[in-house]
Amino acid sequence: MKKQLFIVSLLFGTILQVFSQSPAVNRKVLLTLQQGEIIMYGESFLSLTIATGQVSITTKMDDKFYIYKNGVKKGPFENLDEQEAPQTFNQENAESKCAVYQPQENPEAYESYLSVNDDGTYSITLNNKKYGPYGLISHLHVWPDKSGFFAITTDQNMNAFLVTSEGLKVALKGDVEKIHVSPSGKKYLFAVNEREAVDMSVLNKDFSKMTQEEIMKWAKEQEQKANNAPTPTSYVLLNGTTKFGPFPQNSFYSDNPAFTKNGNWIMSVNNTLYINGVKVKEFTDLDINTCQTYLSSDGKKYAIASYDKIYFSDGKTYPSPMETSAVEKDGKITLKWLSLENEKDLVLYSRDL
């Protein structure tokens, strides 16, 4: 009996160990710098082609330049003009480096759906049906199959509304941050920053007819009103119907919140990570940048790269990722990152999420 129990516990222990193991980390030294050789300061001299694991860098040693390209070192060069132009940075690469989904925007694509009415208002016409009128249309997105749309509109009093072809009309009570549409093109989300309450009666007040005491009294009342007014907050709206928040005002920026390339969505509020609207973890020793946050396809695993470390959701951290990229194959995400170890070894790491 004791023996059976021992075998069962041994098996159970092994199974637990297997399940708790983090994915293996592959480490490959791409090149080794010489003593005193440093990677060039120039802002665009480093490029990593993740697919091939090849790296191009320019280095400097004793006032001479060296260029490493595809494993081959060339130099020394007195100046860089002598040599072929080093790998320069391009915006396309930068965008693909950001983990969140950033489709190319083309506002003109929707112009054909818009029309101006005689009274200066706007309408949207889709599938022979006219929607509106709207005071102003600041954003329009038509579904990829052209079966419907959502739009951000403004009325005469400058109040913003979300409207959809399904008849949804939601008052937004604030300023809309950048609008994000999912890779499928049918989900959308954005943050709204509530505005400070403005007392419109001030515009009609004739101060010239008021005494100094009256003005002082009025100013004091206004100050009291402002102090008693609720603090404006921010919130996130998903698909027009699901609201997340309130959060402190101005918690969000252009890529926060945002969809990931695999259709999940993330946001960071005061270094607390939310995945698909669910609070996941509050970080005290890591700054979350959504552009450097990578998610598995099911949204359950993640990694966050920062200047001093890369953190995986299984708790493992690895130091100083200089450049990080994610590669997706058959729904599996593999992270690759470069690290300069001992000031000389440029190492390429890779690990599944």
Place this chain on the structure above:
Amino acid sequence: MFLYGQANDQPDYNEIFGEQYIEAQRYLNENQWITTTLVRHKIDPCFAQSIIYPELIRYSCIKDKIEIQALKTLYVQYGEKYADFSVGRFQIKPSFAEKLETDLKKNTIFHSENELQKIDTAQSVKARLERIKRLESATWQLQYLMWFIMLSQERFNLATMPDGEKLKFVATAYNCGYNKPAKQIIEISKHNYFHTGIFSGKDFYNYSDISLFYWRNCSHPSK
């Protein structure tokens, strides 16, 4: 409000830099908090903004081409050797910020600056990480600029200098480093070392001349 015009045979930098010059001006116009913060600290907004104006132009030129994530990581990891790259609109180098923090802390005049006293100037990963975060913040960039102006006034005998010369001197010191002797800074201010590319190209400009051009055309109520 800003007025334009050529003065004293100076090159018309508004024309030379075109859209980038306008974008730099737009940035300052849209960020009035910069002016109000400077006024609150009794620093002439025209003077301070002129010092960093060439950097604002350079930032407008290169902002879509720079990728400094790797350099920030290397600086946080290894420090000094990798501290010579520029961050943000004011194009402040970590090495500049590090030196400024240390010098200010040594100077008893700045001991009442609470924000300064909180700064960790140790040579550690943690301190460098915090410094990078500060340099990424517009508020902190302005703070560094204000401290730099205050330290320059303290370090160099600027009181007797005519305003235009004073600006040229401080702007050059901002660009080339204030740790040089005054004589050398004045000499550097006469030369064209400034370029707006990522790498030095063929076109070089005089940093302090651009500052002076902006200053002559700048009008704040305080000027």
